[in-house]
Amino acid sequence: MLTKKFLFVSVIILTLLFGFTSDNSSREANRILGIWQTEEKNLQIEMIEGDGYYAGRMIWFLCASGESMMFSY
Incomplete structure (x- = not known):
């Protein structure tokens, strides 16, 4: 049970991290x-x-x- 919970939390954290990073990089590129x-x-x-x-x-x-x-x- 602990493994499923850990996996679920890890997926959520990674999704949030990559979501914010890609949004930030497109904003930086559009500064031009x-x-x-x-x-x-x-x-x-x-x-x-x-x-x-x-x-x-x-x-x-x-x-x-x-x-x-x-x-x-």
Whole structure:
């Protein structure tokens, strides 16, 4: 009887541990999502998530001449 109880408790604990770990890792990976700007403040990149991958697209940049360029997709 003690073995069944121990096995049951072990399965519950492992399920909880792996459940929290996988949720936390996906949250950490999604921290990259959003709009990012360079330190020079002359470029903005939007990071998006697709079907199992991450991608970035340039949405705004400042030319050397001072002209502002925006992109719409």
